[in-house]
Amino acid sequence: MEFRRITDLPPYVFTIIDSLKVAARREGADIIDLGFGNPDLPSPATAVEKLCEAARNERNHRYSSSRGIPKLREAAANYYRHRFGVEIDPDTEVISTIGAKEGFSHLMWVLLEKGDVALVPSPSYPIHIFGPLFAGANVREIPLGTGDEFFANMVEQWEYSHPKPRVIVLSFPHNPTTTCVDLDFMQRVVDFAREHEVLLVHDNAYADLGFDGYRPPSILQADGAKDVAVELYSMTKSFSMAGWRMAFLLGNPQVIAALAKLKSYLDYGTFQPIQIAATVTLNEEIDFPVEVNEIYQSRRDALCGGLQRIGWEIDPPMGTMFAWAPIPEPYREMGSVEFCSHLVREAQVALSPGVGFGPGGEGHVRFALIENEQRTNQAIRNLKRALTKLG
Secondary structure (H helix, E strand, O other), X not given: OOOOOOOOOOXXXXXXXXXXXXXXXXXXXXXXXXXXXXXXXXXXXXXXXXXXXXXXXHHHHOOOOOOOOHHHHHHHHHHHHHHHOOOOOOOOOEEEEOXXXXXXXXXXXXXXXXXXXXXXXXXXXXXHHHHHHHOOOEEEEEEOOOHHHHHHHHHHHHHHOOOOOOEEEEXXXXXXXXXXXXHHHHHHHHHHHHHHOOEEEEEOOOOOOEOOOOOOOOHHHOOOHHHHXXXXXXXXXXXXXXXXXXXXXXXXXXXXXXXXXXXXXXXXXXXXXXXXXXXXXXXXXOOHHHHHHHHHHHHHHHHHHHHHHOOOOOOOOOEOOEEEEEOOHHXXXXXXXXXXXXXXXXXXXXXXXXXXXXXHHOOEEEEEOOOOHHHHHHHHHHHHHHOOOOO
């Protein structure tokens, strides 16, 4: 049988490491998994208690609203006012999505079709590449360096692209590279988009994870942003609510309305008790992301300090829940998949191979900050034992 859209999908690189990890655990190995960015921190007690209470109310067992209940949208708007100083109209400028990946994928459906072009960073979180492709569009990759380098590369790709791109995908702090930008960068991108009539889609998944005093900006803080930009905000990392699938698209009201129209045909929103619990959490646990951020910064320090001690050079990230590291020179010729496979077998440590984020990620691996300091230190000891070629 022939299938559509998935026929030409490449093998999911991460399944190779997952298979090795599962096989090793079946043989009794204690694999320290620093690959999958699955938050281990518990969700706020407030969220759990409110979910249980709301779920016991049979009125909440019915279909809900694909846009999100009004009080939830109000809570999201209030959070943006508190966190970013941005005013959001809860009726026209925010919609609830069933996680950021669902929101992003369906957003691409309303923005792009066959023959259109989207500009996407390289390397990239996979859905940022495949979302436009699922919509039938062509993807042009923007090599990612510093903010200034990325902006110059973006302008160059725009100039040489035919037809001109309809969408530019952004995501800072960036997964997997952890690249961070400031508000001046966001303003430059918004000014460019307004001049060239292109829409910006910013996935702000790590909005509250900034270290050493760095505060990630929202693109909606830039002057004129709502004319040309929308932003995805997720409660997954900031509030450690990964399995709840609670996110929002905020910004340009025309784009919000377009996604709302599509979603009205596709879903009735997240289970209403989850929406109620998320509403209370945004209103009452407004400082919870600060606590989460402190934990991730401590884990970052343990990981990066440990790697540097064993001779693996790495620049500590300023944000996200990841660390992006070049493969040590003595092992570079192995490539990221073979190197990560070697680490599972010899060090009992699982990492994400950089090539899984596109060709631009080859030569690197991604660490996820999902283990406490004790387990992280154990991983460092295992790596030191296995990587005998390090200085």
